[in-house]
Amino acid sequence: MANRRRAKITALGRYVPPRVVTNHDLEKMVETNHQWIVERTGIHERHWVEKGTPTSELAVKAVDELLRQRGIEAEEIELIIVATVTPDMFFPSTACLIQDKIRATRAWGFDISAACSSFLYALTTGAQFIENGSAKKVLIVGADVMTSILNPEDRSTLILFGDGAGAVLLEPCAEGEEAYGILDYVHEIDGSGGEHLYMPGGGSLNPSSHETVDRKLHYVHQSGQAVFKYAVRKMEELSRLMLERNDLTGADIDAFIAHQANLRIIDATANKVGLDQNKVIKNIHKYGNTTAATIPLAIGDAIDDGKLKKGDLVLFAAVGAGFTSGCVLARWAY
Numbered sequence: 001m002a003n004r005r006r007a008k009i010t011a012l013g014r015y016v017p018p019r020v021v022t023n024h025d026l027e028k029m030v031e032t033n034h035q036w037i038v039e040r041t042g043i044h045e046r047h048w049v050e051k052g053t054p055t056s057e058l059a060v061k062a063v064d065e066l067l068r069q070r071g072i073e074a075e076e077i078e079l080i081i082v083a084t085v086t087p088d089m090f091f092p093s094t095a096c097l098i099q100d101k102i103r104a105t106r107a108w109g110f111d112i113s114a115a116c117s118s119f120l121y122a123l124t125t126g127a128q129f130i131e132n133g134s135a136k137k138v139l140i141v142g143a144d145v146m147t148s149i150l151n152p153e154d155r156s157t158l159i160l161f162g163d164g165a166g167a168v169l170l171e172p173c174a175e176g177e178e179a180y181g182i183l184d185y186v187h188e189i190d191g192s193g194g195e196h197l198y199m200p201g202g203g204s205l206n207p208s209s210h211e212t213v214d215r216k217l218h219y220v221h222q223s224g225q226a227v228f229k230y231a232v233r234k235m236e237e238l239s240r241l242m243l244e245r246n247d248l249t250g251a252d253i254d255a256f257i258a259h260q261a262n263l264r265i266i267d268a269t270a271n272k273v274g275l276d277q278n279k280v281i282k283n284i285h286k287y288g289n290t291t292a293a294t295i296p297l298a299i300g301d302a303i304d305d306g307k308l309k310k311g312d313l314v315l316f317a318a319v320g321a322g323f324t325s326g327c328v329l330a331r332w333a334y
Contacts, residue, residue: 005133008334012169014062014164042262043289044285044286055165074107075106081110081111083112085118085144116261116318117322124182124185138169142166156224186241188238190323191322196321257316258316259295263284281302294318316330
């Protein structure tokens with residue numbers, strides 16, 4: 001690995017819609033209450049789009065911020081990888097839509113669908129193009145409008161999700177930066193868990209029809225307990241594996257940035273792996289679960305709060321529908 005041309009994150013952009021929906025707002029929509037939501041999830045509020053707002057719109061706003069931060073033009077981007085489970089449409093891909101909207105005339109791209117693990121899947125996929133020398137600027141976008149697929153009558157899912165977008169730029173480490181960038185990663189899928197978190201309508205199995213709409217097949221379906229148990233076990237397992245094979249312990253990690261699905265999952269993983277709670281990044285209380293956007297949004301908050309800075313060793317972890325899972329180890333480069 002010492003001879004790899006490592007990929008590093010050089011810029012970040014993020015966006016959440018201005019509309020804030022609190023737990024108290026949800027009390028007026030479904031049978032729930034603020035205390036119940038906080039105790040079980042850690043969520044206090046989330047941001048929701050206005051009806052009809054597509055994922056690409058949020059993504060473009062995040063990318064615009066990234067381009068300003070890095071001081072580059074969209075024409076310099078060579079590859080766009082979009083992590084999402086709420087594409088604007090089945091095709092063309094959301095990557096195509098973003099490419100056109102930002103006028104990234106030299107870029108090609110594609111979407112990745114791995115639910116809440118999507119951003120990490122996209123990150124490590126993009127890193128391969130940097131490492132093999134085929135690209136110097138790769139744009140990774142995590143964006144979802146989860147409210148577009150939530151059943152407004154299902155309190156078990158309605159309370160969990162928010163809308164948002166985040167983007168990072170991957171570039172090769174310069175000479176003398178051999179210790180920085182993406183150091184290691186591991187990903188898994190377990191398709192037997194697909195029955196516990198899925199959206200059955202709209203695909204080739206259940207094409208859209210009056211019947212699928214009437215049966216509410218175009219909404220998120222979730223078995224909460226099964227997902228929770230798997231997430232707790234797998235996030236700990238992969239985090240521990242990543243540390244052990246890099247001769248590290250939890251004490252060596254400067255920042256732990258996990259997918260923000262449930263505060264109890266994050267805390268359980270941190271405690272079992274021996275991570276300092278002061279180094280565990282948590283922002284689920286203000287965004288909820290934004291699926292592919294949670295990790296870049298958390299990165300931004302960590303930077304803002306002074307909890308992520310150049311040279312820090314950061315561990316990323318996620319588990320999502322599929323089941324999908326992933327863990328990435330990186331040395332922060334800016």
